[in-house]
Amino acid sequence: MTTLMCSTERDDTLGSEGLGFRIQPESGWTSLDLQEMWRYRELLYFLVWRDIKVRYKQTALGAAWAVIQPVFTMVVFSLFFGKLAKISSDGIPYPIFSYAALVPWCFFDNGLNLASNSLVGSANLIKKVYFPRLAIPIATVLSGVVDFALAFIVLLGMMFYFGIVPTMNLIWFPFFLLLAFVTALGAGLWLSALNVQYRDVRYVVPFLSQIWLFSTPVAYPSTLLSEPWRTVYGLNPMAGVVEGFRWALLGTETAPGPMIAVSALAACAMLVGGAYYFRRMEASFADVV
Known part of the structure; x- marks a missing residue:
């Protein structure tokens, strides 16, 4: 079962009359091979659809849990x-101040928790069929976009209720959503690969989520920190996401500034590192899972 990510080379031991190829796992660090993911894009679509259906199957409230x-x-x-x-809310009513942060946070948190267990939960599929294993955590995080959309509709209703009109900052909204996706996927790749080797990870993830929540300015503003510590705070990618959402949607005067650049770099580093580690460990998934 260790023929995933294989390299083939000609084997001359069969003589001049025959051609043979030896199939063996690649040695060293492998490439990400994103072209292979593109070839399996239809499978990715069906995995996303499967995760969406399974998430609310036989639930009494269904998709209402997303709200x-x-x-x-x-x-x-x-x-x-x-x-x-009496925590400061940057001049915004506290309910919408916190909810605007909870919308991207719940998207990240659900993606992190589900992605970390995605490989173990798909053990039967991994053992039987070859496909790029990256598709599993990617599909898991992507399926959370539906929940995000439902929670976001409620946020728009709250903005209307409180009389908050979006400004031109709204054009940055897709970037912050992408940054939340990159952060969730990057952390999910690390944890999902580790969870295959060490099943203790599934017990660690809930504690990690709680610590990450209170390390992120969801219940409080990042303006409680002065520079340069506020910029350093951006090493937590979700700090930039949360403050960016508030700035883009609610028009807060406290623009994230340099924090966004630091958060974007941290998120990209986490994603690239997680992807390479995932691909490095991929050859052993079918044997261990």
């Missing part, structure tokens, strides 16, 4: 951080 999670978290944050702790 319930951020809404109830917003209520809790508004009560404890907004009312009791």
